[in-house]
Each structure stands twice: as structure tokens, then as C-alpha cells.
Amino acid sequence: MDITGSTGNTGGKRLAAAVVMRKGLVLLVRRSETERFLPRVWGVPCGKLEPGESPEDGVLRELKEETGLLGEVVRKVGESSFVSEYRGQEIKNCQDNFLVSPLSRHITLPEPDQEHRWLSPADLHTVDIDDYNVDIVRQALTNF
Secondary structure (H helix, E strand, C coil): CCCCCCCCCCCCCCEEEEEEEEEEEEEEEEECCCCCCCCCCCCEEEEECCCCHHHHHHHHHHHHHHHHHCEEEEEEHHHHEEEEECCCCEEEEEEEEEEECCCCCCCCCCCCCCCCEEHHHHHHHHEEEEEHHHHHHHHHHHHC
């Protein structure tokens, strides 16, 4: 689904994010330094939906790709949006955010310079996490 950006051009992306919680802790993953968008920043597993893919299916696929974890969607907790630049054009990105329960335990990250941590909500700011990701976690905790 394309969304009109602030410049009037289409090309927005649909995304889905997973707030994975286990025993009161939230899973955060540090992005690789090779990422173009927010390198080395911590956040929840998230990614673009494939054409025709439901947000629920997409969030579980992204979770598997980014962490190796299998998961189960508990519920949708909210939505977020942000504007980014793609090929010189501003586009609006819309994201569905889900609370996800892990069905497996072994985490495998795609890049060797990535890291993961299970943190209490009070400890989120002990890592380099942006306000956007903190808000996603807060959405999940509001209805936890």
C-alpha cells in the first residue's frame, strides 16, 4: 500500500514491529553498523511488509529473520509513523506494532556486530535507543 508523503509523492512503506516480552523483560536488538538507517541503534525487531502480506504474518517473519525466534502475536498494541527519504523523495512510513510472545528461546542475529538484550522497561535507556522505539514499547506496556 503506497502512502502519499509530505512532498506529494507516493512510495510509503508498510512496516510491522514486534515487542517481544518474556518474564517482564523486553527484547532489544542493536542494529549493525553497516545499516544505512540508524546504525548501531537499539530497537525492537521491525521491518517492511512484503506485497500482499498481512501485518501479523509480516511481524512474525521479520522476527524470525532478525532474531531467529519463532513467535505468536498476542495482540496489536498500536501504530506509528515516520517520514524518511528514499531516492531524494520524502515518504511516509506506517507501522503496525504488536506484542509478541516468543515460542523459541535461541536468538541468532544476522550480522556478527549485532547484539541483543532482555531489559526491564525501566532499563531501556541504558542502551542507545531512540524515542520512536521507546514509544513502541510503551504502546505494548500500556495494555500489558
